[in-house]
Amino acid sequence: MHANTDNEGSRLGMWLFLYTEIMLFGGLFVLYAVYYNRYPGEFSAAGRELELAKGALNTGLLLLSSFTAAASIETLRKGAKRAALGLLGSTVLLGLVFLFNKYLEWSHKFAHDIFPGSDTLLKGPKGETVFYGLYFTLTGLHALHVFLGCAVLSACWVLVLKGRVTGERMNLLENTGLYWHLVDIVWIFLFPLFYLIL
Secondary structure, eight states: OHHHHHHHHHHHHHHHHHHHHHHHHHHHHHHHHHHHHHOHHHHHHHHTTSOHHHHHHHHHHHHHHHHHHHHHHHHHHTTOHHHHHHHHHHHHHHHHHHHHHHHHHHHHHHHTTOSTTOHHHHHSOHHHHHHHHHHHHHHHHHHHHHHHHHHHHHHHHHHHHHTSSOSSSOHHHHHHHHHHHHHHHHHHHHHHHHHSOO
């Protein structure tokens, strides 16, 4: 009875935490909408300079990682520990590949002197400066969330391996899965806002 109560409290706490994350990103999305309304042409021009292929690849990576995260929970629930470990490891690997891909994309922008405060942006149209400021802020904040998600998923992997997280005691893994799905959903919004802007 007490274990069930703890699990329910933990799940409720996780949902409240996710709500604060939604409010954080939601506020930034509203800020994006305000500035897009003010500089639509300059936002579109800047968006066309982003690497669509890398953005699309990252979208595929995170969608696949959501599947592997959910599948790891279901397989552990059914008692397939080895399969759950493989799926969890795959989720972490996909997240790390996402981060590496984002690093390459950011490096390309920095190499071309395109980052907040750079001479190129300061001399260019104000709308493009705002666009890239939002781009680096939102994708950087999202990348931080991906990194933290990978760290907690790695901890879950170790706990599953040691038998501390099992099909009967998987609240930590379920909550981490919820967090990972939120990270993926945020990217689903970021991708069209920055890469598919018209």
